[in-house]
Amino acid sequence: MTPAARAAAAIGVLDRILDGQVAEVALTNWGRASRYAGSGDRAAVRDIVYAALRCRRSFAARGGDGDGYGLVLGWARESGQEALFSGEGHAPAQPAKAGRIPEGLEALDCPDWLAAPLQASLGADFAAVMQAMRHRAPLFLRANLARTTRDKAIAALADEGIVGQAHPLAASAIEVVEGGRKVQASAAYAEGLVELQDAASQAVVEMMPLRDGLRVLDYCAGGGGKTLAMAARARLQMHAHDAEARRMTDLGARAKRAGVSVKLLGKPDAAAPYDLVLTDVPCSGSGSWRRDPQGKWALTPERLAALTAMQAAILGQAARLVRPGGVLGYATCSLIESENGAQVRAFLAEHADFTLEAERRFTPLEGGDGFFCAVLRKTATP
Numbered sequence: 226m227t228p229a230a231r232a233a234a235a236i237g238v239l240d241r242i243l244d245g246q247v248a249e250v251a252l253t254n255w256g257r258a259s260r261y262a263g264s265g266d267r268a269a270v271r272d273i274v275y276a277a278l279r280c281r282r283s284f285a286a287r288g289g290d291g292d293g294y295g296l297v298l299g300w301a302r303e304s305g306q307e308a309l310f311s312g313e314g315h316a317p318a319q320p321a322k323a324g325r326i327p328e329g330l331e332a333l334d335c336p337d338w339l340a341a342p343l344q345a346s347l348g349a350d351f352a353a354v355m356q357a358m359r360h361r362a363p364l365f366l367r368a369n370l371a372r373t374t375r376d377k378a379i380a381a382l383a384d385e386g387i388v389g390q391a392h393p394l395a396a397s398a399i400e401v402v403e404g405g406r407k408v409q410a411s412a413a414y415a416e417g418l419v420e421l422q423d424a425a426s427q428a429v430v431e432m433m434p435l436r437d438g439l440r441v442l443d444y445c446a447g448g449g450g451k452t453l454a455m456a457a458r459a460r461l462q463m464h465a466h467d468a469e470a471r472r473m474t475d476l477g478a479r480a481k482r483a484g485v486s487v488k489l490l491g492k493p494d495a496a497a498p499y500d501l502v503l504t505d506v507p508c509s510g511s512g513s514w515r516r517d518p519q520g521k522w523a524l525t526p527e528r529l530a531a532l533t534a535m536q537a538a539i540l541g542q543a544a545r546l547v548r549p550g551g552v553l554g555y556a557t558c559s560l561i562e563s564e565n566g567a568q569v570r571a572f573l574a575e576h577a578d579f580t581l582e583a584e585r586r587f588t589p590l591e592g593g594d595g596f597f598c599a600v601l602r603k604t605a606t607p
């Protein structure tokens with residue numbers, strides 16, 4: 226496919242997404258219907274689609290319209306490729322609208338209602354963080370320290386043409402700078418030497434005070450990213466639970482590949498009390514909008530309020546499962562204060578038997594996704 230035909234394909238995919246399809250579904254459907262498209266074409270179309278979803282507001286301004294055509298034209302204008310819109314062959318039609326240079330929140334691709342809460346949380350970093358969110362996230366791997374060292378994992382990846390560099394956010398973090406598309410087919414991945422995991426997500430796990438022998442529960446395990454990262458750090462009695470058990474379907478196989486043992490629990494209190502309970506709660510996902518840009522535009526004040534209520538309920542339930550003297554970890558991939566520090570302070574106001582031991586916020590300015598993590602200690606006497 227020519228670059229212009231790829232732009233035209235991206236327009237079609239974006240129109241499906243704007244009609245309500247999930248981005249991944251729309252891309253898969255397009256791929257199935259376009260047998261002529263090679264892997265390079267698919268990757269290029271995907272990149273344009275995701276860029277347009279991340280920068281939906283500013284590209285609509287530049288392209289003169291918020292439909293697929295306008296968004297891809299906005300992308301082409303921002304990246305100096307307007308000549309792709311020639312109307313010749315498979316190229317998109319020549320532009321009829323001039324568009325305009327986006328300004329303020331529009332230029333930052335920030336929904337109006339989110340500016341106040343994000344400015345309140347991020348302060349002087351607000352504009353830089355929103356700018357960073359306009360670009361794709363780096364690809365990070367976690368060296369599985371249960372099986373290898375980070376340096377050996379980097380060497381094993383290099384043997385397969387994948388160039389990785391140690392990243393300062395976490396002792397296990399590797400940033401892939403070349404050959405990222407080969408990772409999932411690599412022997413290093415198949416043998417469990419590395420896992421796909423954001424660097425800040427790894428840093429959150431490093432904040433958990435883990436040591437051999439501890440009885441640990443990952444209360445919101447989902448696919449098990451943090452479960453496996455915790456299990457790799459020490460010889461734990463590791464338990465995983467999720468309200469939607471089907472999310473943990475692959476966790477057994479992933480644990481086996483990683484060489485760690487995890488017990489899946491239908492009921493979180495089945496093995497209580499625990500030395501440490503991690504609650505990686507459902508959240509706005511505002512820290513990972515680079516990877517899931519549809520979430521930025523779909524979030525509403527009502528949804529945010531429902532999420533904060535759910536987070537408070539989960540914290541309260543999980544707190545009861547921690548043994549006296551044990552630890553409750555609280556994590557979100559959010560940059561919004563009501564889900565982070567404010568949530569922890571509200572918990573502490575109601576739970577006099579807990580104290581705050583550590584708290585940290587991560588933003589994309591450090592390279593990884595936006596995250597928040599608090600470590601809460603339960604008093605030793607019940």
Ligand SMILES: C[S@@+](CC[C@H](N)C(=O)[O-])C[C@H]1O[C@@H](n2cnc3c(N)ncnc32)[C@H](O)[C@@H]1O
Pocket residue numbers: 444445446447448449450451452466467468469472505506507508539
């Ligand atoms: C942010 S995701 C977890 C991601 C996972 N820890 C990881 O690192 O891959 C939040 C998870 O919480 C689960 N969840 C939602 N409500 C819950 C509840 N009341 N109790 C336990 N899990 C819940 C969701 O099903 C979802 O899988």
